[in-house]
Amino acid sequence: MRFGIFLLAGLIAADDASAAGETIVIDPPAEGSVSVAQGLEAWGRIFEVTSHPRCSNCHTGPSDRPMWSGPSYGRTRVHGMNIQAGESRMGIEHLQCSTCHTTKDTDWDNANAKPHSAPRVAMDWALAPPEAHWFGQSSEQICAQLRDPSLNGDRDMLELAEHLDHDLILHWAWTPGGGREPAPYDLQSHVNDLLEWGTAGMPCPQD
Amino acid sequence: MKLTVNGEEYDVDVTPDMPLLWVLRDELGITGPKYGCGIAQCGSCTVHVDGSAVRSCQLAVGDLAGGAVTTIEGLSAPDALHEVQQAWIDHQVAQCGYCQSGQIMQAAALLDLNPSPTDNDIDAAMSGNLCRCGTYPRIRAAVKAAAVKLQEV
Structure with missing residues (x-):
């Protein structure tokens, strides 16, 4: 198994019970229990998530322009207000994401339910790093990126799962509110798929 | 509280x-x-x-x-205007004036981080502040003028 993922194998209970986040369980399958074919099936579901607008709209790669999708926009379009996230990916150079996407422990005024309001979570809003390029990318391209430590934040399978646990901005993708379509499946299922894909050796369609 | x-x-x-x-x-x-x-x-x-x-x-x-x-x-001392406020007057930016408080605060925050903004920098920082009167060219001119003044201080 690549990346020594079983060094940390075992049940890891998510400890972040923030009001804005869902508690998930990271419980990888036993080594050798997942075939490559099953891993590819899991990857297919993972790609449905990563290519979904709730995820890919903030994984815009070399572009620092976030995207908007939803019932109000007809089709996906560039974020209004001339937003440029800059090298900081948080708009520090121009207009900070946090100017509107305020950081809070609870969604105190149910803003995430309003179609045109700026969503908020209990962590700072930001674009994904340029190397995590998903918007408009193929299944093969995203798969190759996600399994390459030089492109995935130097994460192994368990660290990818923990990233999904800790980064509450990702949890929002499944509970976006405001008539926005949530990412497919649910967060726990996505984590399970990731662990299954990882246990199968992170197979990609192009292998 | x-x-x-x-x-x-x-x-x-x-x-x-x-x-x-x-x-x-x-x-x-x-x-x-x-x-x-x-x-x-x-x-x-x-x-x-x-x-x-x-x-x-x-x-x-x-x-x-x-x-x-x-x-x-x-934003400024009680007896003196901030350079952005002065630039707003000098360039006669406001028409109805409803947005100008937010515009000026956004511009001041920009200049605090970026003392010499380009037109693109100004547009990128200020595009989340709407002006129904359409005073955007004057807003940009005032921000640039304030930037120059602040560097003289």
Whole structure:
């Protein structure tokens, strides 16, 4: 198994019970229990998530322009207000994401339910790093990126799962509110798929 | 609940989920920040929290976490205008004026981080502040003029 993922194998209970986040369980399958074919099936579901607008709209790669999708926009379009996230990916150079996407422990005024309001979570809003390029990318391209430590934040399978646990901005993708379509499946299922894909050796369609 | 606005400490009896804009206007009588849309689409309620521009309609007073709030009333010393305010007058930016408090606070935050903004920098920083009168060319000119003045100080 690549990346020594079983060094940390075992049940890891998510400890972040923030009001804005869902508690998930990271419980990888036993080594050798997942075939490559099953891993590819899991990857297919993972790609449905990563290519979904709730995820890919903030994984815009070399572009620092976030995207908007939803019932109000007809089709996906560039974020209004001339937003440029800059090298900081948080708009520090121009207009900070946090100017509107305020950081809070609870969604105190149910803003995430309003179609045109700026969503908020209990962590700072930001674009994904340029190397995590998903918007408009193929299944093969995203798969190759996600399994390459030089492109995935130097994460192994368990660290990818923990990233999904800790980064509450990702949890929002499944509970976006405001008539926005949530990412497919649910967060726990996505984590399970990731662990299954990882246990199968992170197979990609192009292998 | 205690909060600091324009260098003064206040003790307000409000619920933590009250938007900062409501606290400023309705509890403290600080009416420079304006209510425009209530959903971070217009920028007229912009204030600074620890120097960063924030839409005060989007921030619960309980989420301030000790951050110091500055409104247009506290942007400069009482007897002197901030260079951005002076540039607003010099360039006769305001028409109806409803958005200008938010515009000026956003511009001041930009110049604090970027003393020599390009046109693109200004457009990128200011595009979240809407002006229904369409004074954008004057806004850009005023920001550039204020940048020059601030570097002379």
